[in-house]
Amino acid sequence: KRRAEKTEVAEPPNSLPHAAPSLPTKPALYSGPFPFYRRPSELGCFSLDSQRQYHGDARALRYYSPPPTNGPGLNFDLRDGYPDRYHPRDEEVREGLDHLLRWLLEHRDQLEGGPGWLAGAVVTWRGHLTKLLITPYEQQEGWQLAASRFQGTLYLSEVETPAARAQRLARPPLLRQLMYMGYKFEQYMCADKPGGSPDPSGEVNTNVAFCSVLRSRLGSYPLLFSGEVDCMAPRAASTQPPTCYVELKTSKELHSPGQWRAFYRHKLLKWWAQSFLPGIPHVVAGFRNPEGFVRSLRTFPTMEMFEHVRNDRHGWSPSVCVNFCAAFLSFAQSTVVQDDPRLVHLFSWEPGGPVTVSVHRDAPYAFLPTWYVEAMTA
Ligand code: A3P
Ligand code: MG
Ligand code: MG
Numbered sequence: 165k166r167r168a169e170k171t172e173v174a175e176p177p178n179s180l181p182h183a184a185p186s187l188p189t190k191p192a193l194y195s196g197p198f199p200f201y202r203r204p205s206e207l208g209c210f211s212l213d214s215q216r217q218y219h220g221d222a223r224a225l226r227y228y229s230p231p232p233t234n235g236p237g238l239n240f241d242l243r244d245g246y247p248d249r250y251h252p253r254d255e256e257v258r259e260g261l262d263h264l265l266r267w268l269l270e271h272r273d274q275l276e277g278g279p280g281w282l283a284g285a286v287v288t289w290r291g292h293l294t295k296l297l298i299t300p301y302e303q304q305e306g307w308q309l310a311a312s313r314f315q316g317t318l319y320l321s322e323v324e325t326p327a328a329r330a331q332r333l334a335r336p337p338l339l340r341q342l343m344y345m346g347y348k349f350e351q352y353m354c355a356d357k358p359g360g361s362p363d364p365s366g367e368v369n370t371n372v373a374f375c376s377v378l379r380s381r382l383g384s385y386p387l388l389f390s391g392e393v394d395c396m397a398p399r400a401a402s403t404q405p406p407t408c409y410v411e412l413k414t415s416k417e418l419h420s421p422g423q424w425r426a427f428y429r430h431k432l433l434k435w436w437a438q439s440f441l442p443g444i445p446h447v448v449a450g451f452r453n454p455e456g457f458v459r460s461l462r463t464f465p466t467m468e469m470f471e472h473v474r475n476d477r478h479g480w481s482p483s484v485c486v487n488f489c490a491a492f493l494s495f496a497q498s499t500v501v502q503d504d505p506r507l508v509h510l511f512s513w514e515p516g517g518p519v520t521v522s523v524h525r526d527a528p529y530a531f532l533p534t535w536y537v538e539a540m541t542a
Contacts, residue, residue: 186518187495191300194487201486202381204443206405207275207388209376210267216253216371218263220270224374226354228397228410229362230448230461240352240450240458242345242414244364250344251369255332260321260531264289264390267377269539277379281386283316286493290378290391290441292322296492297437297485299513306514310529311496314505315540318497321531323510344368349414349450349458350394358398376406378442382486385493391442411439411447414458418451428472433480436469440482492519505532 211224231238268287275282295307308323324332347368355362377390393409400408413435418424435447445466450458473479492511499521500509508529513519524530 184521185495185499186520187492188518189299189488189513191481191484191488194300194484194491195481196483196487198483199383199486199490200381202379204378204380204406204441207377207379208267208271209374209405210263210390211375212263212371212373214251214369214371216257218266220267222374224372225393226350226356226374226395227358227360228353228395228448229355229360230353234461238459238461240349240364241456242348242352242452242458243341243456245348245368246341246344249367251367251371252344253370258324260533261287261289261319262533263375264377265533265536267375267390268388269536271377272540277386280316282388285386285388286318286320286496287388288320289322290389290438292320293387293389293441293489294434294437295322296489297441298433298480299492299519300484300488301433301480303515306512308513309496309511310531311500311509311511312505312507312530312532313500313503314532314537316503318500319532320496323529325512345452345456346414349452350412352458353412353448353450354395376409376442378406380441380443382493383490385490385497389441391438393442393444397446406443407445409442409444411435411444413447413449415449415451417453417459425476429476429479432464432469432472433485435464436466436482437485439466495519505537506530 208220209222209225211219211221213219213224264287268282272282292309295302296309299307305328306325308325310321310323312319347370348364351364351366351368352362373392375390376393377388380387380389393406394412395410396405396408397410398408400410402408415427415431416423418427439445439447447464447466447469449462449464451460451462452458470480470482496509496511499511506526508524508531510522510524510529511519512522
């Protein structure tokens with residue numbers, strides 16, 4: 165009920181058109197108790213190969229294989245192989261929700277949750293939900309999410325903003341190399357087989373991905389989302405996904421207390437949001453020196469990340485993030501009323517402003533592919 169108030173607008177004078185509803189994003193508006201978030205469970209998985217081809221299995225899953233010691237001697241050269249052994253994914257290809265929809269199509273008859281569960285669910289990528297979670301604190305990059313309702317289900321698919329596209333096309337060489345280094349770190353830390361050893365001599369091909377498909381629920385909103393998983397720990401306390409999964413990250417080496425503070429305020433918020441959603445319990449960070457060598461590792465338990473900012477006036481709050489996400493889902497559910505795969509409500513947000521909505525039909529915004537709509541209708 166509180167949520168309905170937030171999006172309510174004053175009755176406009178008779179002569180003016182109704183103001184479109186919008187959703188505010190200020191953190192202070194979302195500082196209630198932490199809402200219910202169902203323990204995420206894995207429904208299945210799929211893999212994308214070096215050609216970005218879909219396979220309905222775990223062939224791209226890698227296994228966590230850290231070096232024997234995290235001390236002197238650790239020396240991963242993250243620039244090694246750049247650019248000659250780098251095969252970056254073609255970012256001009258707009259995949260939308262396609263891979264996830266293919267998984268869903270192939271498993272729609274085996275979904276748990278009872279008949280009609282899917283019709284009440286929100287289907288999206290984990291990465292889109294991550295962006296929603298951090299929105300109240302984000303001051304740099306806006307987002308656009310396209311939403312369509314089809315057979316009851318609400319589908320959310322990100323649209324690259326013109327600013328993000330311009331930035332991507334003008335990405336400076338150093339930033340390109342930094343992106344490579346994040347993937348290179350994965351190669352030093354992962355083996356292809358359980359119990360195997362990493363082989364950093366090969367190519368880094370960012371077409372390859374292992375994706376987990378998860379079920380959860382935020383408040384009263386059932387969720388089905390998929391997220392890329394870096395690796396699984398073969399000897400984790402629990403071998404059951406998603407708790408056996410490990411997220412890998414790199415960061416600049418930190419020295420002063422001020423640098424750590426900034427890291428906790430900004431980077432750890434993103435790491436927390438990304439891993440909290442699928443219930444991945446550990447993030448392993450490699451700290452690189454200015455020459456691009458990782459010389460130390462540190463494990464951050466996802467559920468302890470907030471402790472680093474709990475007493476920080478400029479820190480972030482998990483409840484604010486999750487309450488905002490719930491408010492957005494409520495806003496989207498009540499805005500997208502018509503069931504029509506060709507109709508798109510485009511939710512747009514820029515830092516400092518509220519989330520606004522515009523309505524579109526067909527190209528270029530419609531994102532549910534004909535093959536999916538037809539197969540689901542048959
Ligand atoms: P980092 O771990 O160093 O961030 P992920 O950590 O989500 O598994 O992503 C692996 C790597 O992809 C990242 O390494 C980074 O290099 C690159 N990457 C992911 N998202 C990115 C983004 N939004 N912008 C730039 N690089 C990104
Ligand atoms: Mg990853
Ligand atoms: Mg990672």
